[in-house]
Amino acid sequence: xxxxxxxxxxxxxxxxxxxxxxxxxxLFTDIPRELRLGRKLNLNNPLSEIELSDHMKGLSNKNxxxxxxxxxxxxxxxxxxxxxxxxxxxMRSEFYTAYxxxxxxxxxxxxxxxxxxxxxxxxxxxxxVTNASMYDGATACVEAAMMAVxxxxxxxxxxxRTVHPEVRKVLKSYMRFRDVEVxxxxxxDGITDVEKLKPLVEAGIAGVIVQNxxxxxxxxxxxxxxxxxxxxxxxxxxxxxxxxxGILKSPGESGVDIVAGEGQSLGxxxxxxxxxxxxxxxxxxxxxxxxxxxxGQSEDADDKRAFVLTLQAREQHIRRYKATSNICSNQGLxxxxxxxxxxxxxxxxxxxxxxxxxxxxxxxxKQLTSSGxxxxxxxxxxFKEFAVTGETPAxxxxxxxxxxxxxxxxxxxxxxxxxxxxxxxxxxxxxxxxQIDKLAQVMEVV
Amino acid sequence: xxxxxxxxxxxxKEGRKAYSLPPCDVSDISLDSVIPPSLMRDSEPELPExxxxxxxxxxxxxxxxxxxxxxxxxxxxxxxxxxxxxxNEDMANxxxxxxxxxxxxxxxxxxxxxxxxxxxxxxxEISGMDRVSLQPAAGAHGELTGLMIIKAYHESRxxxxxxxxxxxxxxxxxxxxxxxxxxxxxxxxxxxKNGAVDLDRLKAVLSDEIAGLMLTNPSxxxxxxxxxxxxxxxxxxxxxxxxxxxxxxxxxxxxARPGDMGFDVIHLNLHKTFSTPHGGGGPxxxxxxxxxxxxxxLPVPVIEKMGDTYILDYDRPDSIGKVKSFYGNFGVAVKAxxxxxSMGGEGLTxxxxxxxxxxxxxxxxxxxxxxxxxxxxxxxxxxxxxxxENDNHIATLDVAKRLLDYGYHPPTIYFPLIVNNAIMIEPTxxxxxxxxxSFIDVMIKIAEEAKEAPDILxxxxxxxxxxxxxxxxxxxxxILKWDGTCMNKE
Numbered sequence: 001x002x003x004x005x006x007x008x009x010x011x012x013x014x015x016x017x018x019x020x021x022x023x024x025x026x027l028f029t030d031i032p033r034e035l036r037l038g039r040k041l042n043l044n045n046p047l048s049e050i051e052l053s054d055h056m057k058g059l060s061n062k063n064x065x066x067x068x069x070x071x072x073x074x075x076x077x078x079x080x081x082x083x084x085x086x087x088x089x090x091m092r093s094e095f096y097t098a099y100x101x102x103x104x105x106x107x108x109x110x111x112x113x114x115x116x117x118x119x120x121x122x123x124x125x126x127x128x129v130t131n132a133s134m135y136d137g138a139t140a141c142v143e144a145a146m147m148a149v150x151x152x153x154x155x156x157x158x159x160x161r162t163v164h165p166e167v168r169k170v171l172k173s174y175m176r177f178r179d180v181e182v183x184x185x186x187x188x189d190g191i192t193d194v195e196k197l198k199p200l201v202e203a204g205i206a207g208v209i210v211q212n213x214x215x216x217x218x219x220x221x222x223x224x225x226x227x228x229x230x231x232x233x234x235x236x237x238x239x240x241x242x243x244x245x246g247i248l249k250s251p252g253e254s255g256v257d258i259v260a261g262e263g264q265s266l267g268x269x270x271x272x273x274x275x276x277x278x279x280x281x282x283x284x285x286x287x288x289x290x291x292x293x294x295x296g297q298s299e300d301a302d303d304k305r306a307f308v309l310t311l312q313a314r315e316q317h318i319r320r321y322k323a324t325s326n327i328c329s330n331q332g333l334x335x336x337x338x339x340x341x342x343x344x345x346x347x348x349x350x351x352x353x354x355x356x357x358x359x360x361x362x363x364x365x366k367q368l369t370s371s372g373x374x375x376x377x378x379x380x381x382x383f384k385e386f387a388v389t390g391e392t393p394a395x396x397x398x399x400x401x402x403x404x405x406x407x408x409x410x411x412x413x414x415x416x417x418x419x420x421x422x423x424x425x426x427x428x429x430x431x432x433x434x435q436i437d438k439l440a441q442v443m444e445v446v
Numbered sequence: 447x448x449x450x451x452x453x454x455x456x457x458x459k460e461g462r463k464a465y466s467l468p469p470c471d472v473s474d475i476s477l478d479s480v481i482p483p484s485l486m487r488d489s490e491p492e493l494p495e496x497x498x499x500x501x502x503x504x505x506x507x508x509x510x511x512x513x514x515x516x517x518x519x520x521x522x523x524x525x526x527x528x529x530x531x532x533x534n535e536d537m538a539n540x541x542x543x544x545x546x547x548x549x550x551x552x553x554x555x556x557x558x559x560x561x562x563x564x565x566x567x568x569x570x571e572i573s574g575m576d577r578v579s580l581q582p583a584a585g586a587h588g589e590l591t592g593l594m595i596i597k598a599y600h601e602s603r604x605x606x607x608x609x610x611x612x613x614x615x616x617x618x619x620x621x622x623x624x625x626x627x628x629x630x631x632x633x634x635x636x637x638x639k640n641g642a643v644d645l646d647r648l649k650a651v652l653s654d655e656i657a658g659l660m661l662t663n664p665s666x667x668x669x670x671x672x673x674x675x676x677x678x679x680x681x682x683x684x685x686x687x688x689x690x691x692x693x694x695x696x697x698x699x700x701x702a703r704p705g706d707m708g709f710d711v712i713h714l715n716l717h718k719t720f721s722t723p724h725g726g727g728g729p730x731x732x733x734x735x736x737x738x739x740x741x742x743x744l745p746v747p748v749i750e751k752m753g754d755t756y757i758l759d760y761d762r763p764d765s766i767g768k769v770k771s772f773y774g775n776f777g778v779a780v781k782a783x784x785x786x787x788s789m790g791g792e793g794l795t796x797x798x799x800x801x802x803x804x805x806x807x808x809x810x811x812x813x814x815x816x817x818x819x820x821x822x823x824x825x826x827x828x829x830x831x832x833x834x835e836n837d838n839h840i841a842t843l844d845v846a847k848r849l850l851d852y853g854y855h856p857p858t859i860y861f862p863l864i865v866n867n868a869i870m871i872e873p874t875x876x877x878x879x880x881x882x883x884s885f886i887d888v889m890i891k892i893a894e895e896a897k898e899a900p901d902i903l904x905x906x907x908x909x910x911x912x913x914x915x916x917x918x919x920x921x922x923x924x925i926l927k928w929d930g931t932c933m934n935k936e
Binding site for chain 1: 451454455462463464465467470471472473474475477480481482484485486487490492493494495496501502504505506508509510511512513514515516517520522525527528529530531533535536537538539540541542543544545546547548549550551554555556557560561568571572583585586587589593594597620622623624626627628629632669670672674698699700701702703706707721723724725726727728729730731745767768769770771772773774775776777778780784786787788789791792793794795796797799800802803804806807810811822823825846850855856861875876877878879905907910911912913914915916917919921923924926927928
């Protein structure tokens with residue numbers, strides 16, 4: 001008997017008798033013989049908990065974690081502080097062993113947590129409405145692009161080259177199959193080139209996707225782009241970093257129509273790239289074009305406040321092929337972690353995390369460039385990430401840093417060949433002055 | 447604390463905090479001097495100001511208003527709500543898995559890459575496919591990825607006419623929606639009276655414009671598609687490919703494999719068949735498997751083994767590209783991998799045997815009280831069609847809501863669409879005879895109540911933290927965030 005299977009031999013016999021079958025084989029006679037496997041699965045023997053744990057620890061120990069390395073790597077996944085309460089609360093099994101809240105009377109915990117998540121995301125982004133989360137930032141951005149395409153009934157979309165390369169790649173694979181043209185707008189000194197963007201926007205596109213702070217950590221001023229996009233009846237989509245919104249102007253204040261972003265920084269561990277959550281927020285006007293689950297407030301039969309999934313007429317289980325998207329799930333547990341994180345950090349904490357990240361990043365930039373061996377790649381205001389360059393190949397610097405247990409920056413020439421020897425560093429509130437000084441010191445002697 | 451009814455915002459008090467950060471130890475620069483004030487926000491975001499104890503009590507109280515597999519029996523058809531082993535959570539939380547950055551040098555994540563490579567091999571063996579990508583984040587995402595692969599395959603052969611996908615009317619709603627997102631037209635075919643693919647209707651729609659057929663096997667009625675080999679031959683002869691929706695794979699592990707039935711592309715749900723928790727709606731994971739001739743179209747990167755080293759292979763010119771950032775829901779993959787190791791090959795086969803045993807046992811008992819439209823051996827789930835005797839016009843919804851009063855999560859209702867008043871029951875293998883019997887007793891009791899005290903059902907639930915909720919009001923008033931005015935009524 002296996003520990004997860006409760007059937008005794010007696011149970012099995014009793015059940016078979018009740019069914020009127022001689023053995024469980026009788027329950028599979030509907031599968032044509034020639035389709036049956038007819039052999040054992042070629043897998044391992046069952047492992048006990050001790051054996052499993054030893055095996056898994058063996059694999060885990062082959063990886064170097066952020067406990068082993070000082071992390072200065074960002075580029076879309078961030079080593080921000082996660083308060084201890086986040087995991088304790090999100091891992092309450094009434095939350096994580098539940099399904100989608102289709103039975104609201106016994107899912108008020110999940111539903112209210114999502115409602116609170118929605119409230120906080122709207123407040124951070126300055127938008128009217130948001131959904132209960134998407135797979136990740138990149139796919140949320142794709143959904144935003146599709147909303148723009150549907151809204152304008154135009155079949156091309158512009159994305160700035162300063163948007164995360166992974167996001168652009170995911171966008172291109174999706175759009176290739178939807179026959180939507182993706183036009184990349186060039187950049188100048190690390191930001192979207194507004195002059196070059198203008199004729200592209202005037203050619204009649206559905207929307208423009210920018211990232212803010214952009215892939216290089218630079219805070220782009222959206223004023224001119226916003227005017228240009230709206231003058232041409234297109235939508236402005238902003239791919240945003242939620243931590244930055246503790247101090248930076250919100251997309252809503254900048255006139256953005258749709259905000260998408262990666263929510264991992266909000267209390268979710270790095271976990272080798274997933275599971276994360278994508279957030280998607282928009283204006284009331286575009287609400288019904290937004291995909292994904294949405295929780296609304298209502299009342300029960302006794303007039304008591306209660307929460308329920310709403311606007312389901314947009315979704316696949318009702319509209320099938322006419323749905324706004326094929327998405328069925330949300331990243332429920334990750335959105336819950338984000339809600340707990342935002343609650344725990346609160347109004348002051350998110351601001352302080354953002355401020356400390358920005359201050360430490362600026363200190364790091366100063367230390368790294370003080371001798372002249374490295375110089376800033378761009379001369380623009382930045383948030384928590386910045387790029388430097390020098391004579392030494394980026395890979396060589398990172399190899400040397402790794403020897404000192406430092407996880408170095410993102411090697412920019414992998415995605416931007418013109419940015420030779422460029423390294424993109426990220427500094428969060430978790431880094432200390434001593435760690436930054438060590439980074440500068442090792443880089444100085446490579 | 448059943449009556450707990452506060453929103454976190456209603457607990458907020460200026461000046462409270464639940465976090466701590468060390469003092470900023472770098473020379474204090476003013477951000478105003480490096481970031482233009484025009485790019486900064488004018489007002490602080492309206493996040494709560496509460497103490498750490500407030501946070502803990504609030505979310506603990508919310509969790510008490512939820513029902514999970516750990517609370518009790520959850521026979522939600524099509525969702526495979528089996529037990530989610532605790533050890534798997536511990537394993538995914540090991541720092542070597544949970545605290546690694548997706549862009550770290552390959553040499554520092556060899557354990558993670560090895561795990562993903564081995565999981566690819568295990569899922570290939572279980573499904574009879576040749577290569578598996580772990581990138582898709584959920585079942586619907588897997589469907590979309592698989593359909594992109596099918597489209598890329600036809601395009602690579604210069605066969606550009608194939609713009610249609612056949613979907614049976616019994617399919618999950620995601621099937622046609624995914625096909626639409628992948629840029630296909632949908633051809634829906636009506637099922638036969640047993641809910642199976644109607645071969646004549648299939649033949650009638652096959653042509654050189656068909657890119658493929660999407661199928662769930664066992665079907666959404668919980669019945670094995672006996673003609674699958676003929677179906678596969680017909681679709682293949684017409685030049686199309688076969689897509690397998692793995693939602694129901696819990697019925698056939700170690701017994702039959704989609705790869706041997708003629709399917710070319712599949713997805714599996716790690717959050718159903720492979721025991722990873724549903725998380726109140728996600729994260730899931732929907733790996734996509736293909737036959738070797740389609741492997742070149744899989745999303746990048748693919749993990750390869752070179753000698754003793756594992757690498758991320760991006761050099762795949764025919765790939766459909768990326769469908770998600772990085773490599774998929776790695777944390778979910780760790781749990782599924784741990785589950786497969788815990789079960790082993792024989793354990794997984796036993797899983798399917800016991801899942802099917804449990805379903806047939808319940809079906810044999812319940813068909814005396816509820817209508818069973820297709821009475822034949824079922825696989826891991828079965829579909830009832832409302833009460834057998836129903837003079838009081840009790841809706842399937844009423845039966846479901848009454849189950850809440852007895853402490854159960856109801857089955858899936860009103861799906862599949864081809865069965866009236868559908869009640870779709872999937873017990874899973876991790877439930878004991880005693881649990882099944884208790885649930886059966888309650889279902890019988892509800893059938894009696896339907897005759898004798900119908901109002902109890904029509905107004906159910908009575909014992910839950912909230913009663914039936916006005917969904918129309920939610921859709922009309924559209925309160926989608928707290929606006930500071932909707933104070934607690936209690």
